[in-house]
Amino acid sequence: MKESKVYNQDCLKTMSAIGKEKADLILTDPPYNLGLFMKNRDTNINAMRSNHFAGSGWDDLDFSEWKDYMLKFFLSANKVLKKKGNLIIFMSLIKVETVIELANKANLYYKTTGIWHKTNPMPRNMNLHFVNSTEAWLHFTSKSKTGIFNNNNKILHDFFETSNIKNSEKKEGTHPTQKPLEILSFFIKTLSNKNGLVIDPFMGSGSTGVAALNNYRKFIGGEIKKKYFNISKKRLKKISAQLNLF
């Protein structure tokens, strides 16, 4: 929509460009701090595939640097969110406790930890261990214990299941950790209203922005890597033209 914007810059710069109490929903998927963890376990990333996140270079902070950075992110998130604004952050299950501790330090109100289950994950090393098919998502609210919650009187479980990302979406985003539009749309419709402002300062290939515009919300996003910033811009321009937003 007209007021939507994307920046090719560090997350914290994007957050400070937005200003105080502007956002209805922050929906984001930051680095999970798994890059070094996987390298230290001698995971043969090249043998997995060339486009794997652990070899991408954007998830290589050590744990304490990552924690310091994420605390700054949460502090800025609490400034940028309106009173009763919502925050959803995707995360690996092994980092859930750390994320809750950091967000609490930033005075965000913890609501829920949920699971995203992928019904058809890559069956990597399926004869050696349990195949990874889950990620966590955490829900917080800002300056209030409740926020917008458009459940239309239905019981919403803390569990969301999708198949892996559709080929048509993957072709447009080509990001190693690209999220399906289905789950992003679900959070956007439930936790914000039409014309509300959705933010994703770690937008990768811009999936949150595509889902926000599809659902008639405004979007501000940021991405540090030029390659993914350009992909996001292209996807968002295409969807804006399709929806006749400009």
Ligand SMILES: C[S@@+](CC[C@H](N)C(=O)[O-])C[C@H]1O[C@@H](n2cnc3c(N)ncnc32)[C@H](O)[C@@H]1O
């Ligand atoms: C998990 S991916 C997001 C993928 C996205 N959900 C999608 O569907 O394409 C995280 C993204 O954050 C970016 N990133 C890493 N550190 C950043 C920082 N300090 N500021 C902004 N973006 C950053 C990475 O380049 C990567 O594209």
